[in-house]
Structure formats: C-alpha cells, structure tokens
C-alpha cells in the first residue's frame with residue numbers, strides 16, 4: 189500500500205493529477221472507473237484548468253465505480269458532476285465516456301452496465317480488470333455505493349450491483365467488491381477532518397474497521413494507494 193499525504197484538499201488533487209499524467213504518459217489506453225461525491229470535483233476542476241494539454245484524453249476511457257439512480261441533469265448525478273467539471277472543458281471523445289444510465293430501471297441498468305464493462309474492459313481471472321479505480325470514503329465507512337449494512341455486495345458475483353442508500357433509500361448502482369479488487373490499481377482520495385476517524389480505524393486496523401466496506405478494498409493483484417490531506421490523516 190502506498191500512502192500519500194498532502195497539505196490540503198487542493199494539494200491532494202494536484203498530487204493525484206500528477207499521478208494521472210504519469211499513468212497517461214506510460215500507457216496506450218487506460219480504463220478508469222471514477223468516483224462521485226464532493227472530493228473528486230476539485231480534481232476535475234484542476235485537471236480541466238491545468239492539465240488539459242498534458243493529458244492525451246483519447247487514451248482515457250471513463251467508467252464509474254458507482255452512480256446514483258437519477259437522470260444526468262440531477263444535482264446528485266456523478267456523471268453530471270463529471271461532465272460539468274471535466275468533460276465539457278477538455279476534448280474527450282464521446283465514445284470514451286461509458287456512463288451508468290441512472291435514469292433507467294436499476295436492475296436492468298446494472299445488467300446493461302455489466303455487459304458494457306465486460307465488452308470493453310479486458311478480463312483476468314474471469315473478472316473485468318480496470319487499470320485504475322478511484323474511490324472515495326463516506327463518513328460511515330462506505331466506498332463506491334457499498335454501505336455498511338450491505339456488506340454482501342463486497343462478495344457479489346455480478347460485475348455491477350444495485351445498492352440502496354441506508355438513510356435516503358436512494359437506489360444506486362455500484363461495481364461489486366470483487367471487480368474493484370481485481371483492478372491493477374485502486375486509489376482512495378479522501379480529504380477533510382470528518383473522514384479522519386474512519387481513516388484511522390481502517391489504516392490502523394482499530395475499532396470496528398472490519399464493519400466498514402472500505403477496509404475490504406484490497407487489490408488481489410495490484411497496488412492500493414491512499415491520497416489523503418493532513419486533516420483526514422491526522
């Protein structure tokens with residue numbers, strides 16, 4: 189596991205952007221699963237403002253680790269946020285964007301997206317193998333849309349699963365645990381003091397860490413990165 193600690197959220201985004209530039213230079217094609225939520229928004233803003241030319245966007249194929257079951261115009265849409273903060277600002281071929289259709293019926297969409305992934309992402313050991321899966325961490329220890337009361341999704345045999353937000357009841361579509369763990373590299377991006385208690389338990393194997401989905405993210409044959417700011421890592 190590689191731990192990167194930067195001063196503040198902006199520095200985390202800068203460090204991760206440099207990591208992406210490097211990966212982009214050294215690869216012909218990258219299948220990347222993005223996360224949603226508030227943390228990646230700053231990364232997308234920085235990529236669009238400062239790295240538009242440093243990255244060969246035609247090599248980047250974007251998928252999502254999870255999506256809220258809402259239309260792309262909804263403020264909760266992970267795709268909608270990425271489009272507004274990144275895709276609309278850098279020239280990326282439309283064919284490279286593989287979004288989860290959050291407006292569709294969740295079960296059917298989980299199946300359709302599983303096929304989409306299997307069709308385009310090379311498999312190993314019978315599972316799709318992403319080059320990079322970017323993840324966030326919820327204050328309850330969830331990651332992607334695998335929540336603590338739905339731990340079975342960590343072992344699901346499907347590529348994509350339907351999850352339910354425990355408080356709002358909102359339906360979500362998420363990559364399953366085995367597919368996340370089959371990636372070549374997995375990177376958590378976590379900032380802010382509200383995340384610190386869970387980061388500490390997970391990284392130090394303390395308290396109830398086993399009950400947090402994020403602590404079960406361990407690449408079977410890849411590298412795990414944690415990019416943290418000082419507040420999250422305190």
Ligand SMILES: O=C1O[C@H](COP(=O)(O)O)[C@@H](O)[C@H](O)[C@H]1O
Pocket residue numbers: 223224225226227228254255256266323324325326327330331332333
């Ligand atoms: O609901 C979600 O939450 C997590 C964490 O998000 P953040 O806003 O605290 O950064 C995120 O990774 C996931 O993609 C998202 O759907």
